[in-house]
Amino acid sequence: MKQISDPGEFQRLCQVYRSQGLSIGLVPTMGALHSGHGELIKAARKRSDVVVLSIFVNPLQFDNSNDLVNYPVTLQADLEFASSLGVDVVFLPSRDQMHPEPVMIRVEVGKIAEILEGKSRPGHFSGVATVVAKLFILAGECEAYFGEKDFQQLAIISRMVDEMHFPVEIAGVPIVRDSDGLALSSRNLRLSKDQKKAALALSRALFSAKAVISDGLRDVSSVESVMVTELKRPIAGVSKADYPVLDYALVVDQATLIRPDRIDRPVRLVIAAWVGDVRLIDNLGIDISH
Ligand code: PAF
Numbered sequence: 001m002k003q004i005s006d007p008g009e010f011q012r013l014c015q016v017y018r019s020q021g022l023s024i025g026l027v028p029t030m031g032a033l034h035s036g037h038g039e040l041i042k043a044a045r046k047r048s049d050v051v052v053l054s055i056f057v058n059p060l061q062f063d064n065s066n067d068l069v070n071y072p073v074t075l076q077a078d079l080e081f082a083s084s085l086g087v088d089v090v091f092l093p094s095r096d097q098m099h100p101e102p103v104m105i106r107v108e109v110g111k112i113a114e115i116l117e118g119k120s121r122p123g124h125f126s127g128v129a130t131v132v133a134k135l136f137i138l139a140g141e142c143e144a145y146f147g148e149k150d151f152q153q154l155a156i157i158s159r160m161v162d163e164m165h166f167p168v169e170i171a172g173v174p175i176v177r178d179s180d181g182l183a184l185s186s187r188n189l190r191l192s193k194d195q196k197k198a199a200l201a202l203s204r205a206l207f208s209a210k211a212v213i214s215d216g217l218r219d220v221s222s223v224e225s226v227m228v229t230e231l232k233r234p235i236a237g238v239s240k241a242d243y244p245v246l247d248y249a250l251v252v253d254q255a256t257l258i259r260p261d262r263i264d265r266p267v268r269l270v271i272a273a274w275v276g277d278v279r280l281i282d283n284l285g286i287d288i289s290h
Contacts, residue, residue, distance in 0.1 A: 001082065002089045007098070010091045011138045014052070022049035024142035026168075028135050031055040032072040033081045034186050036176060040145040041085045043173045048143050053082050054091040054135055056098055060106065061127030091138075098134060106130045109156055112257055116248065116270060117152050117281065125156050132157055133164070141167040148172045149183060151268055151283045155257050175282070177203065183282045194242045195275045198235055201244050205230040206269050206284040209251075213286055218263045220251045227271060244273035244280075254285065263288060 004010045014024055025048025027040045044051045055078060062068040075092075082090055106126050112118075113125035136144065146154045158170045176184045181203035182196070191199055205227040212226050227249035235243065252259050254266040266287045273280055 001079070001087055003079070003092060004089060005092045005094060005097060007093055007134075007138050010089075010093075011140070013089065014139050014142070017050045018141060024048060024139060025051045026135065026139045026142045026144045027051065027053045027087075028132060028144065028146070029053060029055055030057045030071065031078050032074050032186070033078045034184075036147055036149065036184055036186075038081070038085060039176055040147060040173050041082065041087060043171060044143070044145045045086050047171070050088045051086065052089045052091060052139060052142075053087045054093075056091075056093055056131065058098070058127060058131040059095060060099065060103070060130050061124050063121050063124055091135075098131065107133050107160065109160075112152075112156055112159065115152075115257060116250070116252075117150075117272070125153070128153055129156060129160050133160065133166070136161070136166045136168050139168075143169045143171055145171050145173055147175070148283070148285075149175045149185065149281070151270060152257060155255065158255070181207065183280075185280065187278050187280060190278050191275060192242070194238045195278070198238050198242045198244050199275050199280055201231045201233065201235065202271050202273055202280055202282045205249060205271055206282060209269050210284055210286060213263060213288065218288075220259065220261055220263060223251050223263065223269075224249055227269065231271070231273060242276065244275050247272040247274065247279070251286075254287075 017024055025044030027044050029037055041051060057071050059068055107129035109125045109129050118125050146157060148154060154172050161168050161170055180200055182200055183203060208230045209223050209227045213223060217223055228246065231244055231246050231249060249271045250259055251263065251267050251269055254268050268283050268285055270283045
């Protein structure tokens, strides 16, 4: 497994691979790799000839400097994990190599960045789009793998690729769930046993909404009410202090994230709630043509 930190060297290496007729699968990460990243790497390993993993804790996407300082760095374990899954190249730029100071250029993202997760994180998606655009320019023509768990991030990056004509094919990798439905997330580790039980309300709300849509319900407000009711349902054996506190439960257009009035196109059910001091998100795709 090659390790490269110089952006120019990384760009040249990707050009060499392409000139040899090899396809490149790019998996952008901020390190602290877990099984969710493992799924992205495995998807890339299946489809692409050369798997390139980037590890870069991107300061531009942190709205809170404490979160940046406290972001876990587990480089040695990450390298061992990447190597065990057959990654070919790890790109590890320094902060100054990726974003030479003073940073004067950023990708501006429109209204799609101000809703849902963006509401409480001003500038976050602009920071994500900026670093991902740089990675796409360096990697060149490639397939790039992102988790569907961060659905708004995936939608914004897909839109950026379309609007900015990057020669990149975006592959969304489905959410991995525990057998009880809980979407896997490194944040789950911070939940107590009771809070974990309470957190199941998120996926239950999504699957209840899916069921009423399958039964023919198309009115978006009514579907959203089903999710809210399910999320607020009493949970046996769990104290009220651990109940989820809803931020949003919405039906949005799959590509633009705009909320339609009726379900007459592919949509995404999206939900976010606090359990204790842990913010959880989940989502589910619905395509009524299937
Ligand atoms: O999802 C992440 O880990 C980050 O937002 C990404 C896409 C690697 C950009 O820094």
